[in-house]
Amino acid sequence: MTRHSAVCWLAATPVFILWWFSAIPAHAAPAPDTVVATKPLSEWIVAYQIDARVDPRRKTINASEILTYRNLTGRPQDTFPFHLYLNAFQPDSTFTREYRRDNPWFVWRGKNYASAEVTRFEVAGMGDLTSQIRFIAPDDENPDDRTVFQVRLPRPIPPGESVQFKMAFHDQLGEVLSRTGYKRSFIMGAQWFPKVGVWWQGAWNCHQFHADTEFFADFGTYDVRLTLPQNEIVGASGEEVSNENHADGTKTVSFHADDIHDFAWTADPSFRVFTDYFTGSAGMVKIRLLTPPGHVPLAARNIAILKETMKRFDQWYGPYPYKQITLVDPPHGAWEAGGMEYPTLITGLSFWWMPRGWHSLEEVVSHEFGHQYWYGMVATNEFEDAWLDEGINSYTEVKVMDDIYGQDRSDTDLWGMREGERSFLRQKYLRSADKDPLTRFAYQYMDGRSYDDITYGKSAMVLLTLEKIIGEATLQRALRTYFLRYRFTHPTREDFLKTVEEVSGRDLRWYFDQAVYGAQVLDYEILNARSEPVDWPVQHALEAGPETLYRTTVLIHRKGDFLFPVDLLLKFDNGEQVREHWDGRDRWVRYSYDKKARLVSAQIDPGQAVWLDRNFYNNSYVVAPMPGTRRKVSSYWLVFTQFLGQWLAWLV
Amino acid sequence: MAQRTGILSEGARRVWRYQRLLWWFFFTNLALAAFGTLPVSTALGRVADHSLYSQRLYQGFSLSAFWELAGNPEVALWSRLSGSLLFALIFLVLALFLTGGILETYRANPKPVTGDFFQACGAFFWRWVRLLIFLLIVLAPITIAASGITAWSDMLSQDAPQEKLGSWVEVAGMLCATLLMMAVRLWFDMAQVHTVGEDERSMRRAVARCFGLTFRNFGSLFWIYFRISLLAWLGLAAAVLIWLRVPAQRVGLSFVVLEIALLWWMGTRLWQRASETVWYERHSPAVMTPLPAPEVFVPPVPAPSPEGTI
Numbered sequence: 001m002t003r004h005s006a007v008c009w010l011a012a013t014p015v016f017i018l019w020w021f022s023a024i025p026a027h028a029a030p031a032p033d034t035v036v037a038t039k040p041l042s043e044w045i046v047a048y049q050i051d052a053r054v055d056p057r058r059k060t061i062n063a064s065e066i067l068t069y070r071n072l073t074g075r076p077q078d079t080f081p082f083h084l085y086l087n088a089f090q091p092d093s094t095f096t097r098e099y100r101r102d103n104p105w106f107v108w109r110g111k112n113y114a115s116a117e118v119t120r121f122e123v124a125g126m127g128d129l130t131s132q133i134r135f136i137a138p139d140d141e142n143p144d145d146r147t148v149f150q151v152r153l154p155r156p157i158p159p160g161e162s163v164q165f166k167m168a169f170h171d172q173l174g175e176v177l178s179r180t181g182y183k184r185s186f187i188m189g190a191q192w193f194p195k196v197g198v199w200w201q202g203a204w205n206c207h208q209f210h211a212d213t214e215f216f217a218d219f220g221t222y223d224v225r226l227t228l229p230q231n232e233i234v235g236a237s238g239e240e241v242s243n244e245n246h247a248d249g250t251k252t253v254s255f256h257a258d259d260i261h262d263f264a265w266t267a268d269p270s271f272r273v274f275t276d277y278f279t280g281s282a283g284m285v286k287i288r289l290l291t292p293p294g295h296v297p298l299a300a301r302n303i304a305i306l307k308e309t310m311k312r313f314d315q316w317y318g319p320y321p322y323k324q325i326t327l328v329d330p331p332h333g334a335w336e337a338g339g340m341e342y343p344t345l346i347t348g349l350s351f352w353w354m355p356r357g358w359h360s361l362e363e364v365v366s367h368e369f370g371h372q373y374w375y376g377m378v379a380t381n382e383f384e385d386a387w388l389d390e391g392i393n394s395y396t397e398v399k400v401m402d403d404i405y406g407q408d409r410s411d412t413d414l415w416g417m418r419e420g421e422r423s424f425l426r427q428k429y430l431r432s433a434d435k436d437p438l439t440r441f442a443y444q445y446m447d448g449r450s451y452d453d454i455t456y457g458k459s460a461m462v463l464l465t466l467e468k469i470i471g472e473a474t475l476q477r478a479l480r481t482y483f484l485r486y487r488f489t490h491p492t493r494e495d496f497l498k499t500v501e502e503v504s505g506r507d508l509r510w511y512f513d514q515a516v517y518g519a520q521v522l523d524y525e526i527l528n529a530r531s532e533p534v535d536w537p538v539q540h541a542l543e544a545g546p547e548t549l550y551r552t553t554v555l556i557h558r559k560g561d562f563l564f565p566v567d568l569l570l571k572f573d574n575g576e577q578v579r580e581h582w583d584g585r586d587r588w589v590r591y592s593y594d595k596k597a598r599l600v601s602a603q604i605d606p607g608q609a610v611w612l613d614r615n616f617y618n619n620s621y622v623v624a625p626m627p628g629t630r631r632k633v634s635s636y637w638l639v640f641t642q643f644l645g646q647w648l649a650w651l652v
Numbered sequence: 653m654a655q656r657t658g659i660l661s662e663g664a665r666r667v668w669r670y671q672r673l674l675w676w677f678f679f680t681n682l683a684l685a686a687f688g689t690l691p692v693s694t695a696l697g698r699v700a701d702h703s704l705y706s707q708r709l710y711q712g713f714s715l716s717a718f719w720e721l722a723g724n725p726e727v728a729l730w731s732r733l734s735g736s737l738l739f740a741l742i743f744l745v746l747a748l749f750l751t752g753g754i755l756e757t758y759r760a761n762p763k764p765v766t767g768d769f770f771q772a773c774g775a776f777f778w779r780w781v782r783l784l785i786f787l788l789i790v791l792a793p794i795t796i797a798a799s800g801i802t803a804w805s806d807m808l809s810q811d812a813p814q815e816k817l818g819s820w821v822e823v824a825g826m827l828c829a830t831l832l833m834m835a836v837r838l839w840f841d842m843a844q845v846h847t848v849g850e851d852e853r854s855m856r857r858a859v860a861r862c863f864g865l866t867f868r869n870f871g872s873l874f875w876i877y878f879r880i881s882l883l884a885w886l887g888l889a890a891a892v893l894i895w896l897r898v899p900a901q902r903v904g905l906s907f908v909v910l911e912i913a914l915l916w917w918m919g920t921r922l923w924q925r926a927s928e929t930v931w932y933e934r935h936s937p938a939v940m941t942p943l944p945a946p947e948v949f950v951p952p953v954p955a956p957s958p959e960g961t962i
Contacts, residue, residue: 626707
């Protein structure tokens, strides 16, 4: 959108407002000309024009919205569902019920109450349909949940035609909870406007807001005008196209964005703004960081990791086509707003005391930027296939962080303690390895922890293990292909899996059926490994010489129900190494060798590439015990116990 | 001569002179902790001794390898905490028992014999139990206040306009709580010294008297206690800094450094005890007297009857 077109739009706005609220029926109109762009990257199904007046003191938003919807469903549509996400923050909502179910310590606090109310609903050419608003609960039939409503039109919208919904709505923001709300003077305006559902796979897809679900929406254009006090510093999806002060002490900041499927904004008078630029294969991208005063010392870290991540995504997966990325660092106490992604706007998460060796700040920024690809552009259904955005993104986050910091310290490198990002995610996986398959709908997981552990942790382990099967470079090519092929669309899980199969040239169903669609646990162990003289009845091992023939046996056991081919490496004391490959299908296998050498060690998965294996400790067996670890950990435990005793003795 | 030396140096001299007490105390602590660690070590050995993956903990300290080891069902490290706690509690009881003997030793001149030591241990054990109960009663409100400060600072960390305010309140609050606890500990230390010095049998009276004694002389007493505490913390910090520089595979050296830190920690506590005893000797309102010597049963010797009498 050019500056000229923005000015035209601004000039036309009062006329539009008068027009919406007049009772004059109007015909379904095409999308406003202001959303014309040179070359759309996505299929524009929606065009939102929102004019919002924000009252930071009351934490309210009064807005009008014109939604132009193109019916590309291929059939007439007379019923349209809409999300009203803010109504999730009410005591009897499905969100709160589920949150309480998983977190018994959670106490409902009145200040978390939020609501969104559509005060007027018109359809161009069909009049006022406010009375037709019906709240529905397609997922759990909770009559108290008001996060989805639908409206039945008097006559259907033919295929290929557009319809204009004109709404007025009032938001009451709550103290920040689950991504949105306020904290002191900070406001995170996310999921704040009525948003139409997605016609997908032959039906409307418009889920309620659950404790563990994110979002799903169609691509289009957004023209949003925010009117708020002049001291507010504002950031939003898209690009700022105008900023106009008014005599009453307010200002109107206008934003425009193409080819996105959600719009979020933030405002706080205390924000400090930092600007930088990244030049990628699609040109220059403006980086805008909004950070609270206390986090200014962390600004350089935030920007540095963002640029490093953008560089790698550009090289590995494809271009970032937007002109701007806004990074918001929420202030203290507003951490619920942190670590979240919206198209062209992400929120980080930092604390003033964060040491450099703890890479949590970098992880969050890297992860959220990754969502610009896996969610922002490749817009999968986060309600139904959360692993496609969170999982793939966790995997690519591992790749980026490992590339920057090193595999063994990409998460933590502090005071002699080290941990890699993949190991951090593996701990999540281990907690819930057998609870749910990746393909479970986000709100149908056993609980919030399982959702978190499986969608982030297990998904990353599944893809890291896939590297062993098809190779790291092939998987990177597959992801690039997947991105370039499906950006600005809503691909399914099968689209992703088939792309991997296609690029790798391998039939991977055996793996996907277990790792993606199943909840099987992978665990192979070396049950037994030893060497003894072949003529052991007459010759004791201690009497053996260099010519003694030993029989070495190694027994491998499949403890889990996940079938996976096993590589085995045997080392003998004469330096000889033997590699074996077992298809892993039976419950166990025994290898036996007669050699003039004794076994030193046997190791499953010697490259440690099967990250789905639940227990790395039983993957190897060293014949001669190595007590170093036992002594080390025991000594720490001993000192801890002594200290505990001394500490208690202080009471005496 | 003792009057001419400083209280701290005289306290240190007594700790050094009776260093056998420190060594016994230390090795008892070590032995009990070793008992508590034995099952952990056995379980660790079963999983780690023959595993190449465990080398990540030996050659460095991989956090993920540690978490996986701790969470391994055969190790179940966290469920073994109760074993450590049990042996720590046994050490607490032992410390209750030994404190009487230790204070008697630091007080007595000349050095008491072993029998006197254990007699004092037995004589004061139940009095220390009662004193411990009083101490816990006094510490309870401080602990509650500390919890309240933590909750308040958490709230400030969320809601206060200044981001660091909550952290500073937490630090200041914990500092105040620590100083208060040190003051209370000092008060009860003096009650113990007084009890041994005067063979006081009523702990309530000892606590009451020493409240006045301690807080009338709070400056000098707390200065003694605080300086030694500071040295204890500095020594611990230095040991941790050295320990962090010990190569990962030098398990023995690492253990020795940590043990020296614990020995120093324990030694400074005994130093406080000895210094408080010295202070009491020099400032107590009553003259400290050694415990009466145990009565020795002397069989009556029949008096010789005067010759010639009937």
